[in-house]
Amino acid sequence: MVLAYTLLLFLLCSGLFYLGSDYSSTLVSLLHVILLIVPLICIMFGTIHFYNSREFIEMLLAQPVDRNSIYFGEYLGLAGSLVMALFIGLGIPILLWQPTEAALYLLVVGLMLTFIFSALAFLTSVRSVDKAKGIGSALLLWFYFAVLFDGVVLLILHYYSDYPLEELVLVLTSLNPIDIGRVLILLKLDTSALMGYTGALYQKFFGTGFGQVFSMSVLLIWIVIPLFRARKIFSKKDL
Amino acid sequence: MIKIENLNKSFGKLDVLKNINLNFDAAEVICLIGPNGSGKTTLIKCLLGLVLPDSGKVFVKGESVLGTWAYRKDFGYMPQIGRFPEQMKIQQVFQMMKDLRGGTGMIDEELVDSFSLGGMMEKRMGYLSGGTRQKVSAALAYLFNPEILILDEPTAGLDPISSERLKSKVLKEKQHGKLTLITSHNMTEVEELADKVIFIVDGSIQLNKTVDEIKKDTNESRLGKALAIMMEGQSIV
Amino acid sequence: MEVKFGHGTKHSGNCNKFVLRRYLSIYLKGLLGAFLFSLLPVVCQAKNLSVGKGFMYRTIREALEQSDTGDSVIVNSGFYSEGALVIDKRIFLRGIGLPVLDGESKIAVITVHASGTHISGFKIQNSGFSDIREIAGIRLDEAHACVIENNYFYNNYFAVYLANSSYCRIQNNRIEGFARTETSSGNGIHLWKGEYNTILNNHISGHRDGIYFEFVKESSIIGNLSEKNLRYGLHFMFSDDDVYKYNVFRENGSGVAVMYTRNVLMENNRFEDNWGSASFGLLLKDISNSIIRNNLFSKNTTGLYIEGSNNTIVRHNEFRRNGWAVRILGDCYEDTLTENNFMANTFDVATNATRNMNYIHRNYWDQYTGYDLDKDKTGDIPFHPVSFYSKLTEESPHTLMMLHSFFVDLLNQTERVVPTITPEAFKDVAPQMKPFIYD
Numbered sequence: 001m002v003l004a005y006t007l008l009l010f011l012l013c014s015g016l017f018y019l020g021s022d023y024s025s026t027l028v029s030l031l032h033v034i035l036l037i038v039p040l041i042c043i044m045f046g047t048i049h050f051y052n053s054r055e056f057i058e059m060l061l062a063q064p065v066d067r068n069s070i071y072f073g074e075y076l077g078l079a080g081s082l083v084m085a086l087f088i089g090l091g092i093p094i095l096l097w098q099p100t101e102a103a104l105y106l107l108v109v110g111l112m113l114t115f116i117f118s119a120l121a122f123l124t125s126v127r128s129v130d131k132a133k134g135i136g137s138a139l140l141l142w143f144y145f146a147v148l149f150d151g152v153v154l155l156i157l158h159y160y161s162d163y164p165l166e167e168l169v170l171v172l173t174s175l176n177p178i179d180i181g182r183v184l185i186l187l188k189l190d191t192s193a194l195m196g197y198t199g200a201l202y203q204k205f206f207g208t209g210f211g212q213v214f215s216m217s218v219l220l221i222w223i224v225i226p227l228f229r230a231r232k233i234f235s236k237k238d239l
Numbered sequence: 240m241i242k243i244e245n246l247n248k249s250f251g252k253l254d255v256l257k258n259i260n261l262n263f264d265a266a267e268v269i270c271l272i273g274p275n276g277s278g279k280t281t282l283i284k285c286l287l288g289l290v291l292p293d294s295g296k297v298f299v300k301g302e303s304v305l306g307t308w309a310y311r312k313d314f315g316y317m318p319q320i321g322r323f324p325e326q327m328k329i330q331q332v333f334q335m336m337k338d339l340r341g342g343t344g345m346i347d348e349e350l351v352d353s354f355s356l357g358g359m360m361e362k363r364m365g366y367l368s369g370g371t372r373q374k375v376s377a378a379l380a381y382l383f384n385p386e387i388l389i390l391d392e393p394t395a396g397l398d399p400i401s402s403e404r405l406k407s408k409v410l411k412e413k414q415h416g417k418l419t420l421i422t423s424h425n426m427t428e429v430e431e432l433a434d435k436v437i438f439i440v441d442g443s444i445q446l447n448k449t450v451d452e453i454k455k456d457t458n459e460s461r462l463g464k465a466l467a468i469m470m471e472g473q474s475i476v
Numbered sequence: 477m478e479v480k481f482g483h484g485t486k487h488s489g490n491c492n493k494f495v496l497r498r499y500l501s502i503y504l505k506g507l508l509g510a511f512l513f514s515l516l517p518v519v520c521q522a523k524n525l526s527v528g529k530g531f532m533y534r535t536i537r538e539a540l541e542q543s544d545t546g547d548s549v550i551v552n553s554g555f556y557s558e559g560a561l562v563i564d565k566r567i568f569l570r571g572i573g574l575p576v577l578d579g580e581s582k583i584a585v586i587t588v589h590a591s592g593t594h595i596s597g598f599k600i601q602n603s604g605f606s607d608i609r610e611i612a613g614i615r616l617d618e619a620h621a622c623v624i625e626n627n628y629f630y631n632n633y634f635a636v637y638l639a640n641s642s643y644c645r646i647q648n649n650r651i652e653g654f655a656r657t658e659t660s661s662g663n664g665i666h667l668w669k670g671e672y673n674t675i676l677n678n679h680i681s682g683h684r685d686g687i688y689f690e691f692v693k694e695s696s697i698i699g700n701l702s703e704k705n706l707r708y709g710l711h712f713m714f715s716d717d718d719v720y721k722y723n724v725f726r727e728n729g730s731g732v733a734v735m736y737t738r739n740v741l742m743e744n745n746r747f748e749d750n751w752g753s754a755s756f757g758l759l760l761k762d763i764s765n766s767i768i769r770n771n772l773f774s775k776n777t778t779g780l781y782i783e784g785s786n787n788t789i790v791r792h793n794e795f796r797r798n799g800w801a802v803r804i805l806g807d808c809y810e811d812t813l814t815e816n817n818f819m820a821n822t823f824d825v826a827t828n829a830t831r832n833m834n835y836i837h838r839n840y841w842d843q844y845t846g847y848d849l850d851k852d853k854t855g856d857i858p859f860h861p862v863s864f865y866s867k868l869t870e871e872s873p874h875t876l877m878m879l880h881s882f883f884v885d886l887l888n889q890t891e892r893v894v895p896t897i898t899p900e901a902f903k904d905v906a907p908q909m910k911p912f913i914y915d
Contacts (some may be wrong), residue, residue: 022820024797025842028880036882051913055322059376062287062318064311148307150883154868154875169877179881186879202877238250238290 002081003042009033009089012214017097024189027102029197031185034110035178038086039117040048046078046121047138051131058239071234075227082156086110102188109181112219116177117142118229126233166201180215240265240387240418241286246295248281255281257442259295263420265386268413270429271382271422272466273439279422280319282439283389286420287316299387312340315385317391321376325365329356329375332364333382340383350378353404368394377405381412388419389410394428426463438466528552528575536561536577537827539729543567551575551598563588570736574628579603584611586633591620596627610662612637617646624649634662635683642670646678653682655706663688664705673699685711686728693717701726708733709750720745725757731776733759740766748774757798763788770914772796778803779821786810792914795819800826800866809833812813816913818842818861822879825861825902826870832901836861840908848909859907862898864891
């Protein structure tokens, strides 16, 4: 499964690099892949993996080991293998073709999204005993973050376009890890467009050291909160 | 060796265990019997810390163990359904368990030999039959030579020969002073192994007697029959 | 893929040949005029006056006073700060070893009233600054057929200023300014009124406008590099029949602005890295009957901005990695956008128009996703270069932050199938399957 994921990423990535006429439009296509596929695979694979290893986790918990270690062990095992897949499937083609700053950002964002959506997968898994329900909610969660959320944001921005929206935009993007990742890469890729009009404001914010630290911190929070929320549930969960 | 005091557990509105009080000593084989969903497995999981009771206490060797984990080094557990990551080889599963336990204690590979698992060490768990997986589970339970063994329907998927070998292992370890807890639906098996029988219905203990006492009370030489008589008595009462 | 710039005549088949021929003749006439004037000293008996330590004249002023029409004043290296110098007879003022003429931030360094004057080889620095008068390093006042070449202009208010002068040539100068605000700074090369002037191979940076033309006709600007100027790399108004080619305009505050002008030919220029909230590669405002071709527009906030223009041909240009490749306003009509390459732009075309009165035809759009079943290298379904999202960002600029969101792509795709708010008429019915290769 992880191998198939690696292969998928690798083929997509090399294919885009091979066929792409312009480097920056290739990266844009790659950006779409990362923002859609990485979260989807991570949350689905994570959830399915968790349900499938229920009995095994039970077995492990019957051993003289702390629940926390099992929990974090499972998480690191899952996220670790997905990160490996990302690094091989995406990292190698990037290093081979275009090891630029924007491409490396792409990799870092992919990495963070992997950790975030693995944590979200655990959260959905521990919350529901029913496998079908768990996988269903994982899929919904992905749909919400990848598609629905942006639609709502667009609607809000369009509706209130007469008001100063800078802070609102910052808050809204912070509420969706996919959006933060997108904006981070955007600022490296579409500088021309973003230097104009409103974009310059955000360029100023995210382009500075503070903005970078800010967005990275928000991404970290997006890992930590679901991860520890799930840990809390898991530590009291009956298996 | 194990003492359970006023143990209660409910899943939602369903009371699974109602005020359980039990005492197990070393060198005993205790059989937990009862209809499906009566709370046998939940009780076992409470002992192992897999299920956290709502109230009550569990003592192992005199120490209260709820919320702790180190005490489980004295336990060997064979679950009802043993499932392992499919890509793992048997040998890797054993190695992982050894790493997990980390102890330097004695390793008991008798079951590995008697189940002839030695030749299959390189096979992946995903390709094993249900019975073979059971064998791996059983061998793992005994591997670290624990003082307390918990076997959840151990012979359900095993072939007759393997069943016999497992049973003789149970009896042999009893001689070594070990406490064994078994859940089972197989009365012959219970008769062969049990010193004590605990009968659970709807989360309450209906019966907790030695096999001899049961036979004496009912004047029946066969345990199955004796239990049937007792159950009828219960239902009348 | 690199675009090579060369004379675009190869593709000029459909262009207005008459216009081209006329441009060529303008250019030659300008050169010829300057050349004839420069021959004059050889014909007459002229003398050389040397200035410098150990030479006949200690000051340039002295030498100028002693000189007659047609003489050469040769200034040796050194530092000369002699107040405002005025040249009122035709002479050759030539520096050897880059002598420095300093204006002490007070005065106009050289003012020329005589036609045919030739100034070369000086470092001209620190001209005065004035809110009222346009003080310059070298100022030509109704002086025709002058040549200003191989000078280094350093920290001047205006560097070269031509008022009502024609047939002049400004070439091979390095012009470096340190403009801080638009109001306190002047232009690099400033021409007000005149014709048949040539601005060739200069490098201008750090002024308000790199090159400024107002009422300058039949002139040409060739091979210059104008970069990092505060406002425009090139700014011209009311200057008909001019030619601009092989120039590079880079990182200027607002790019290049061409306004209120007819018959302009702009070819083989590069417009690069003009970023900012009001920035564009090239702005056309009220331009008519002009040709924009073989140019490269790269990494500008807006590549080409067209307002109130008509009968202008935009052909064989490459638009690459711009925020908005082309922004064409609704008051343009009968402009032609053809055989251009659009690559890796965030938005290809933006417009506020609801109708289309221009021709958009046979361009290559890398965002085109159609097919070519009949293998004629032209896409079988039209391309709508104005995307739904581009419309949306016009109305609510903040939605720009949702760029590359999956949802946005979804909207764009839907809009392409069923157009609702994008102007249906804004389309290229013959989008190319492969980019054009220009040489």
